[in-house]
Amino acid sequence: MRDANESRAIQIEELTAGFGSFTAVRQVSLRIPPNKITAIIGPSGSGKSTLVRCLNRLHEEVRGAWMQGRVRLGGHDIFATDVDPVQLRRRVGMVFQRPNPFPTMSVAENVVAGLRLNRWGRPAGLDDRIEESLRRAALWEQVKDKLHVSGASLSGGQQQRLCIARALAVEPDVLLMDEPCSALDPVATFKIEELMKELAEDITIVIVTHNMQQAARVSDYTAFLMMGEDRAGELVEFGPTDRIFTNPSDKRTEDYITGRFG
Amino acid sequence: MVRQTFEQALQQIQDELLVLGSLVENAIIESVNVLKNRDVEGARRLIAGDQQINEKRFAIETACLNLIATQQPMAGDLRTIAAVLEIVTELERMGDYAKGIARINIMMGEEPLLKPLVDIPRMAEKARDMLHRALDAFIRRDVALARAIPTEDDEVDGLYNQIYRELLTFIMADPRSIDRATHLLWVAHNLERTADRVTNICERVIFTVSGQMVELDGDTQPGQYGC
Numbered sequence: 001m002r003d004a005n006e007s008r009a010i011q012i013e014e015l016t017a018g019f020g021s022f023t024a025v026r027q028v029s030l031r032i033p034p035n036k037i038t039a040i041i042g043p044s045g046s047g048k049s050t051l052v053r054c055l056n057r058l059h060e061e062v063r064g065a066w067m068q069g070r071v072r073l074g075g076h077d078i079f080a081t082d083v084d085p086v087q088l089r090r091r092v093g094m095v096f097q098r099p100n101p102f103p104t105m106s107v108a109e110n111v112v113a114g115l116r117l118n119r120w121g122r123p124a125g126l127d128d129r130i131e132e133s134l135r136r137a138a139l140w141e142q143v144k145d146k147l148h149v150s151g152a153s154l155s156g157g158q159q160q161r162l163c164i165a166r167a168l169a170v171e172p173d174v175l176l177m178d179e180p181c182s183a184l185d186p187v188a189t190f191k192i193e194e195l196m197k198e199l200a201e202d203i204t205i206v207i208v209t210h211n212m213q214q215a216a217r218v219s220d221y222t223a224f225l226m227m228g229e230d231r232a233g234e235l236v237e238f239g240p241t242d243r244i245f246t247n248p249s250d251k252r253t254e255d256y257i258t259g260r261f262g
Numbered sequence: 263m264v265r266q267t268f269e270q271a272l273q274q275i276q277d278e279l280l281v282l283g284s285l286v287e288n289a290i291i292e293s294v295n296v297l298k299n300r301d302v303e304g305a306r307r308l309i310a311g312d313q314q315i316n317e318k319r320f321a322i323e324t325a326c327l328n329l330i331a332t333q334q335p336m337a338g339d340l341r342t343i344a345a346v347l348e349i350v351t352e353l354e355r356m357g358d359y360a361k362g363i364a365r366i367n368i369m370m371g372e373e374p375l376l377k378p379l380v381d382i383p384r385m386a387e388k389a390r391d392m393l394h395r396a397l398d399a400f401i402r403r404d405v406a407l408a409r410a411i412p413t414e415d416d417e418v419d420g421l422y423n424q425i426y427r428e429l430l431t432f433i434m435a436d437p438r439s440i441d442r443a444t445h446l447l448w449v450a451h452n453l454e455r456t457a458d459r460v461t462n463i464c465e466r467v468i469f470t471v472s473g474q475m476v477e478l479d480g481d482t483q484p485g486q487y488g489c
Contacts, residue, residue, distance in 0.1 A: 213334050245336050247473030257336040259265045 007074035008034035008173040008204040010055060016232075017047075017054050017067035023232040024050040028069075030223055030238055037196055037205040039219035039241065041212065043256065046225040047233025048208045052176045055206065056092035057085045073174065090114070093167030097179040099159030101151030101166070107134075108147040110162055114170040129169055137165035138195050157188025164195065175199065177207040181214065193218045212257055216245045224253045268333045272342065275325050276401060279346055279353075282318045283397040286353045287390045289315065289360035290456060294386040297367045297449060298379050305364035315357035319350045341473060345466040349400065352459045356393065359452040366445050366452075376432055376442040385421045385453040388414070389460065396463040400470065408467035411460060412478040418457040425450045 010032040018024045025047035032038045040048045053059040054067055057078060071078050078088055093114075101110045111130045130147070134140040139161040143154070151162050160180060167175055177196070181189040196205055196218050209215050215222055222244040225233045237250045248254045255261050289308060296304035326343045329335060335343055392411050399407040429443040461478050468476050 212336060216336070246340060248337055254337045258339050259268070259336075 005034040009074060010174065010204065010206075011070075011072040011075070012051075012055075013070040013072070015051070015054060015067065015069035015071060017050050017059055017065070017069075018232070019062060019066070020064040023230070025054075025225070026228065026232040026234055028225075028233075028235045030235060032204060032206060033221060034204050035200055035202070036220040037200050037207060037218055038221045038223065039215035040206065040208045040223050040225065041210075041215050041257075042225035042233065042236075043227065043261075044210075045231065045233070046227050048225055049178055051225065051233070052094075052178060052206055052208055055174070055176055056089045056094055058089070058094065060085075086117070090170045091172055092174040092176060093170065093172035094176040094178065095160070095163050095167055095180045098183050099156060099163050101154070101159050101162050103150065103152040105151055106148045107143050107151050107154070107162060110151040111165050111169050114166050133165040133169040134162075136168050136199065137161045138191060138198075139165055155188070157184050157191060160184060160188070160192060161195065164192075164199075168199070172203060174204045174206065177205065179208055179210065182210070189214070212245075216241060224248075224250075224256065226252060226256065265333075268329070268335070268339075271325070271329055271333070272335075272339060275322060275329070275343070275346055278318065278322050278325070279349060280397060280401065282315065282322060282350060282353050283393065285311075285315050285318060286356045286360070287393055289357050290386050290390045290393070290453070293360040293363035293367075294379070294383050294449075294453075297363060298375075298383065300367070300370075300375065302368055302371075305367040308364040309361050309368075312357050312361040315354060319354040322350045323347060338470070341470045345400070345470040348466050349397075349463050352462050356456045356459055359456045362452050363449050366448050370442070370445050373442055376429070376439055376446060379446075381421045381425050381428075382446065382449055382453065385418055385425075385450060385457075388418050388421070389453050389457040392418075392457055392460040393463070396460045396467070399464065400467045403467070403471050405468055405471050408464040409478065411464050415457050415461060418454055422450050422454040 012028055012030040012032070015028045016023060016026045028047075028051060040051060042048050050059060055071055055073075055078075059065050059067060073088075073091065077083070078092075102113055105113060108130050111133050112126060115126075115129070131140060131144075134143060139158060142158060143162075146153075151159065154162060160183075164175075164180075181192050184192065193214065196207070199205060200220075207215070207219065219241045221239065222241045223238040224236045224244065226236050228234045237244065237248060237253045239249070244253065245257060248257065289311065292304070292308055295301075296308060326347050329343060330340075392414055395407060396411050398404070399411065426447060429447055432439045433443050465476055465478050468474060468478075
């Protein structure tokens with residue numbers, strides 16, 4: 001069991017990444033514990049999104065993007081030559097700021113879109129996989145009678161949970177969430193947060209958020225990034241969320257979370 | 263200019279805490295003064311005045327809860343508010359001790375004091391002084407002062423033991439003085455507890471500054487006679 005959990009741990013070693021001549025994050029070293037929710041917080045432009053996009057190699061898809069350092073998932077270097085980025089992204093799923101279901105696909109097709117992208121064809125028990133994924137995303141009860149309507153017809157919160165179901169369908173070890181609730185109302189936000197707590201029993205979750213209260217509510221650990229003098233994002237502090245939000249070690253963290261800058 | 267509204271509200275809460283503190287300080291001294299003068303009417307006024315202390319305590323609590331609900335304070339700000347919530351409870355209880363002394367005064371009716379009060383006013387003044395400086399330590403976030411004040415509790419405990427021994431000699435000399443001696447012992451006990459609660463405030467000062475929950479151990483029972 002312990003080994004199984006360790007396969008979901010992420011070790012970031014001296015990660016520096018940027019675009020062209022611009023360095024977005026510099027020298028970040030961090031261990032993201034398995035089966036926990038880790039929040040990445042920091043002011044706009046501090047490199048939060050760039051950091052998480054390095055974790056599933058989405059960063060390198062951007063023109064001019066570059067990175068140095070290492071990221072290990074379960075001890076294995078994700079930048080090793082034998083690692084297929086598509087396979088990696090199956091293990092490290094991602095949910096974005098705005099719900100982005102495929103508009104021309106039905107609810108059910110959206111859920112299995114990831115499986116098809118991974119060239120899994122039509123695996124046995126596909127319907128079971130759809131139901132299970134929607135149940136894990138706490139969406140099944142709302143959509144079980146409209147699996148064949150367009151995913152875009154759902155409410156914003158339901159669309160975001162559909163995107164989570166889509167990510168879960170390929171059974172990831174890690175789920176990266178980049179501001180997943182910023183476009184949602186409070187009720188939908190709380191549903192996503194509850195869902196995150198449940199999912200963390202099986203997977204590792206990394207959430208980027210601007211919402212301090214959300215980070216405090218949902219995460220087990222918090223990493224605080226801020227820009228250095230040359231605007232590159234640096235890790236200021238990482239630790240258990242309880243401590244970060246009640247008694248941070250670094251004054252810059254204190255000033256940021258108490259709203260005195262940022 | 264960042265979070266100016268919040269800063270002002272937090273400052274206002276701390277200002278109100280000092281107002282509450284001064285009401286309690288006054289009640290401590292006044293409770294002993296009216297006892298000294300066997301001023302039963304004064305004791306009744308003091309009991310009625312405790313309502314003001316209670317209302318102020320609830321007003322501060324409400325302001326704290328509003329700030330938590332509307333501003334989501336974090337870190338040092340959150341610790342400050344948590345400390346204020348604890349300190350107002352301590353102050354309100356100290357007010358109750360002063361009210362208790364006023365009640366004892368009324369209970370004593372027409373009976374004269376067993377002896378002129380010497381050490382009891384000293385206890386009251388010492389407890390008041392400790393409280394005043396503890397609140398000062400909170401406002402100034404002075405950890406050194408917060409650590410020093412509880413050590414002075416021994417002085418209050420010493421006065422309590424002295425009063426106890428003295429009253430015992432009165433009882434032994436004339437067993438009919440038991441009631442009158444007991445009343446004064448209750449008064450001394452209330453003052454001793456008041457000083458103990460100052461230690462709790464000092465612990466909150468340290469918590470506010472460092473986030474550490476420390477036991478300052480000022481809450482010792484006064485010798486073997488604690489009651």
